[in-house]
Amino acid sequence: xxxxxxxxxxxxxxxxxxxxxxxxxxxxxxxxxxxxxxxxxxxxxxxxxxxxxxxxxxxxxxxxxxxxxxxxxxxxxxxxxxxxxxxxxxxxxxxxxxxxxxxxxxxxxxxxxxxxxxxxxxxxxxxxxxxxxxxxxxxxxxxxxxxxxxxxxxxxxxxxxxxxxxxxxxxxxxxxxxxxxxxxxxxxxxxxxxxxxxxxxxxxxxxxxxxxxx
Amino acid sequence: xxxxxxxxxxxxxxxxxxxxxxxxxxxxxxxxxxxxxxxxxxxxxxxxxxxxxxxxxxxxxxxxxxxxxxxxxxxxxxxxxxxxxxxxxxxxxxxxxxxxxxxxxxxxxxxxxxxxxxxxxxxxxxxxxxxxxxxxxxxxxxxxxxxxxxxxxxxxxxxxxxxxxxxxxxxxxxxxxxxxxxxxxxxxxxxxxxxxxxxxxxxxxxxxxxxxxxxxxxxxxxxxxxxx
Numbered sequence: 001x002x003x004x005x006x007x008x009x010x011x012x013x014x015x016x017x018x019x020x021x022x023x024x025x026x027x028x029x030x031x032x033x034x035x036x037x038x039x040x041x042x043x044x045x046x047x048x049x050x051x052x053x054x055x056x057x058x059x060x061x062x063x064x065x066x067x068x069x070x071x072x073x074x075x076x077x078x079x080x081x082x083x084x085x086x087x088x089x090x091x092x093x094x095x096x097x098x099x100x101x102x103x104x105x106x107x108x109x110x111x112x113x114x115x116x117x118x119x120x121x122x123x124x125x126x127x128x129x130x131x132x133x134x135x136x137x138x139x140x141x142x143x144x145x146x147x148x149x150x151x152x153x154x155x156x157x158x159x160x161x162x163x164x165x166x167x168x169x170x171x172x173x174x175x176x177x178x179x180x181x182x183x184x185x186x187x188x189x190x191x192x193x194x195x196x197x198x199x200x201x202x203x204x205x206x207x208x209x210x211x212x213x214x
Numbered sequence: 215x216x217x218x219x220x221x222x223x224x225x226x227x228x229x230x231x232x233x234x235x236x237x238x239x240x241x242x243x244x245x246x247x248x249x250x251x252x253x254x255x256x257x258x259x260x261x262x263x264x265x266x267x268x269x270x271x272x273x274x275x276x277x278x279x280x281x282x283x284x285x286x287x288x289x290x291x292x293x294x295x296x297x298x299x300x301x302x303x304x305x306x307x308x309x310x311x312x313x314x315x316x317x318x319x320x321x322x323x324x325x326x327x328x329x330x331x332x333x334x335x336x337x338x339x340x341x342x343x344x345x346x347x348x349x350x351x352x353x354x355x356x357x358x359x360x361x362x363x364x365x366x367x368x369x370x371x372x373x374x375x376x377x378x379x380x381x382x383x384x385x386x387x388x389x390x391x392x393x394x395x396x397x398x399x400x401x402x403x404x405x406x407x408x409x410x411x412x413x414x415x416x417x418x419x420x421x422x423x424x425x426x427x428x429x430x431x432x433x434x435x436x437x438x439x440x441x442x
Contacts, residue, residue, distance in 0.1 A: 174334060175298055179399040182333035189333050190401035194413040203331060207416075 001120040004032040007052065014047045015040055023126060033110070033124035038138050041127055042165070045144040054113040054123055057145035060152060062159035063108040064132065066185045071098045105132045107161050111141060111148070129161060132184075140166035158183035236375050243287075243313065244275075244370040247363070250286035250310070251279035254303075255293025257320040257353040264356040274363050283309040288366070290359075291345075294322035294329060295336040297402050304394045307343045312383030312390070315370075317347045317362045324348045341406035343392055 002010070008020045011034075019037040036044050048054045073096050082091045107129045114121030129136045140163035142148045152163045153172040160181035163169055171178065180187055193199075196207040217225075217232045225232055253261060265271045265279065280286040283306045295303055307316065318339055321327030329335035339345065346369060349362045373381050382388035392410065395402040406413070 173298070175397040177397050177399060180333075187333070189331075190405065192337060192401070192405050194406075195337075195416065197414075197416055199416075 001118075002052070004034060004123075007048075007123065008034060010052065011044050011047060014051065015043045018044050020044065031122070031124060033126050035126045035128065038127050038129075041139045041141065042144065045125075045141050048113060048123070048125075049144055053115045053117045054121070056114040056116045056121075057111060057141070057147045058114055058122070059110075059112040060141075060148050060155065061110050062155040062161060062183065063110060064159060064184045065105045065108060065128075066132070067105040068103045069100055070103050071100050073098055106130065107132050107136055107159055109138055109152075109155060109161055111145075113145075132160075136160055137162045137164050139164055140169075142166050157181070160184065239375065240371050240373060244367040246278070247274075247276045247288045247315070247366070247370075248278045248280050248286050249276055249288040249290050250283055250306070251281045252289075252306070253292045254295060254299065255320075255322065257292035257323070260353045260356055261290055261292045261319065261359060264359045269356040269360065271360065271363070274360070274367065276363060283307075284311060286310055287313060288315045288317065289343075290317045290319055291323040291339045292319040292353075294327065295339050297334050297336055298397075300336045300339070300342060300402060301394050301396065303339060304342045304392055308391050308394065313370075313381045315346045315366055316343055317349065317359075317366060318345045319349055319351075319359060319362070320354055321350055321352045324350060327352060336402070338411075341411045342395060343407075344410055 004022055008022060011018050011020050018040045021035040023033045023035050025031050025033065075094055076097050077092060077094045079090050080093050081088055083089075084091075109127050111125045112121075113123040113125065127138050129138055138161055140148070140152055142152055142163070143165060149167065150172060152161075152166055153168070153170060155161050156163060156166075156169055157171040157173050158181055170176065174182070182189075191206075191210055191213075193203070193207040193210040196203055199207045217234070222232055253259075263269060265277060271277050276288070283289075287310070289303075289307055289310065291303065307314070316339075318324045322329060322335065323339050324345075326332070326335050326337040330337055336342075340348070347362045347365050349358050351358050354362075370381075373379060375381070375384055382390070389409070393404075393407060395404060395407075397403075
């Protein structure tokens, strides 16, 4: 099987401006994946299916990357007034500061491709949304691989990614009037902890919180 | 008026059969329980096995699985009740004619089981409808389901036709229809039916207490002599 680097080169030769990135996997398996730009994803997918013969999409799943607060150390030079020998002087001073910055989160869809014709695989491709609140659209790959249909519906249901171009985008597991996306990291489950006879750890804390509210 | 067991045998030897209306009535009811034919998850496989040749539920008079709730006496909630399915289960129960009974089969049906803390599984069907027999197990073996049947038959046998613990179809005041929960934005609304399921009191550190009292105190009419 071609390595991801070769596949990336083949994609970039076939689809100009595809903007494919390699996401390295540091584990022993070394199954690196390719991150596609959503705007070119369908063209890349067509190329993977028709030219590289990845004819079988076995799995589609979602990943939620919440907003992350990262602290980074920066060296800042500033002018400070100091009293040296009884005289006030302006002194330049370099201090190390930790700045906190919120790294915006996103939602990711992961596709696992195999080639039945060439007995190869898996190839993992990924796509990321802009953020996880209002710009959550990704192009649907159901027109390319029909087997994505229900799995994209499931991701729409549980993660809230809106797949544009999907033939029938409805919730799959939860009911239509349900508002939340249960697989997101910030999902708050309903407070039905009134009876937990064998509660421990997190459930115990939730049950105690429920009782204290009563 | 009940007849002494010894006297009854003695009379039987002489060709005289004595019984009471209550005994005859309950014998008839318990000997032909028609379960409703529906399954929710893997427990249904064990339920099917119970009805087949090896375990042969027909020995207990319950082999006639009815595909319609209108003709069924017994609802076997066999499997995980998801929140999406719960309103349909309650609706089916409402459509059954009295006298009707419910067996909650397996860990999921009685409490949510391994999915209890999940986002889409009901924490026990007894939050919405009165359950007569709970059988734990994941799934319970066919023998366990037969035990549930026998327990239910004993319960039916022990029901008096008059008085406080009488079956609901003989009680004009009994609640007949149970409210069907509706799909809300975050959960089913309401999350439980307090008339059927008053949340049992958990006393931390000394196990569960007051559970039986809780059910008896606020339970549905006709559960007074419940063995479950």
